[in-house]
Amino acid sequence: MNLTGGRTVLILNVCALILALIVSVEATFIDYRIFGWLRPSDWLFAFVPVTAMFLVRNKMFSIAFLSLYVGLAIQMCFQAWSLYSGTYRDGGAKDPLGYMGIFLLLSLVCLVAYGAFYLVDSIVRVCESIYR
DSSP, rough: OOOSOOOHEEEEEEEHHHHHHHHHHHHHHHHHHHHHEEEEEEEGGHHHHHHHHHHHOOOHHHHHHHHHHHHHHHHHHHHHHHHHHTTOOOOOOSSSSSSHHHHHHHHHHHHHHHHHHHHHHHHHHHHHHOOO
């Protein structure tokens, strides 16, 4: 059984893990600059999508989530830079890391859907082997 899903998927997932580290550092910086304290959930939530990527081990899934990680890292980099340079304006949002929450929710929905499809596929295979 191939636990990594192939060399390409492993490389994509490792790149996503590196981006998750970058996103978690950016989230920690943004939280500390805006709120004055650190919320552990913000840097922990950055690793949920990459965990889903390592569990699913699908090339298209990894490419899609890696591109989302790149977009999130770029957006958070601009936000952190504007905080650092003093040009940040509060847009009235409750959470400055709003896109990270959407990304977390999307990855959890995809992981649950993958688990459901895997369970249904396993049940179908067992039923087919019994009734042959």
